[in-house]
Amino acid sequence: MNPPETTMKNHPIGIFDSGVGGLGVLREIRKHLPHESIHYFADSRNCPYGSKTKEDALSLSRKNIEFLLRQNCKLIVIACNTVTAVAIKSFRSEYKIPFVGMEPALKPAALQTKTKKIGILATESTLNSKRFKHTFEQYAKGMEVFVQPGYGLVELVEQRTQNSDHAQRLLTQYLLPMMEKGVDTLVLGCTHYPFLMEMITKITKNRVTIIDPADAVANQTKKLLIQFNLVSNNPHPLFHFFTTGNKKIAKRFIDHAIKPPYILEQIEI
Numbered sequence: 001m002n003p004p005e006t007t008m009k010n011h012p013i014g015i016f017d018s019g020v021g022g023l024g025v026l027r028e029i030r031k032h033l034p035h036e037s038i039h040y041f042a043d044s045r046n047c048p049y050g051s052k053t054k055e056d057a058l059s060l061s062r063k064n065i066e067f068l069l070r071q072n073c074k075l076i077v078i079a080c081n082t083v084t085a086v087a088i089k090s091f092r093s094e095y096k097i098p099f100v101g102m103e104p105a106l107k108p109a110a111l112q113t114k115t116k117k118i119g120i121l122a123t124e125s126t127l128n129s130k131r132f133k134h135t136f137e138q139y140a141k142g143m144e145v146f147v148q149p150g151y152g153l154v155e156l157v158e159q160r161t162q163n164s165d166h167a168q169r170l171l172t173q174y175l176l177p178m179m180e181k182g183v184d185t186l187v188l189g190c191t192h193y194p195f196l197m198e199m200i201t202k203i204t205k206n207r208v209t210i211i212d213p214a215d216a217v218a219n220q221t222k223k224l225l226i227q228f229n230l231v232s233n234n235p236h237p238l239f240h241f242f243t244t245g246n247k248k249i250a251k252r253f254i255d256h257a258i259k260p261p262y263i264l265e266q267i268e269i
């Protein structure tokens with residue numbers, strides 16, 4: 001009989017987010033790992049998680065994980081800064097499979113900035129978390145860091161109104177003060193925010209370097225799969241999407257991330 005790792009190689013990678021934000025991460029994972037089947041879970045009905053209590057975010061995320069485990073996922077990517085910030089530590093000790101998480105990319109920002117002034121846009125929960133405070137203490141030395149909670153931005157993306165006047169007003173309110181302070185590097189600390197890129201670039205007039213950690217997360221996923229001997233060689237990987245929200249909206253985001261064929265289901269868990 002094969003050892004368990006070998007039989008698990010062609011099991012899917014599980015990815016979840018409070019909504020569609022993590023699809024940007026999925027797109028990068030596809031580039032780095034073209035033979036992997038993926039099950040993506042978007043909890044759009046309960047989105048946003050960033051304004052929920054830690055306990056609520058934890059129990060919703062636990063449900064998402066249990067769901068992905070029932071789909072036989074071999075590794076789970078938490079494509080959500082908010083959940084990573086408040087819960088990844090507990091999940092790593094609670095479950096046996098490997099987890100990949102994500103957090104605001106302050107380290108690469110500190111390496112890139114010339115003005116030593118960095119802006120961070122993330123959810124309130126992420127910015128208030130112990131994990132973020134720790135990252136801040138580690139990498140913000142000698143930098144001026146301007147943190148801004150992105151109130152209302154996740155909802156704009158979930159409703160597909162990311163190019164609306166309202167989006168422009170909110171982003172202007174959040175980004176202009178940073179720009180006036182001389183920020184030259186902006187960290188997007190929430191996976192929904194790259195979907196606002198067009199508007200962000202318009203407002204910042206290409207004067208800031210924007211850092212999205214999706215590529216680094218895909219790299220880390222590959223590294224862990226290699227480490228655990230779990231890399232798939234399936235020439236026909238399968239993609240299965242589950243949403244607790246609106247199927248039509250989910251489909252429009254998915255079509256940006258991946259070419260059909262794929263399966264999309266609206267579910268309740």
Ligand code: DGL
Pocket residue numbers: 017018019021022047048049050051079080081082083123126154189190191192
């Ligand atoms: N995509 C999640 C993140 O990266 C959104 C959080 C939310 O639901 O508020 O933080």
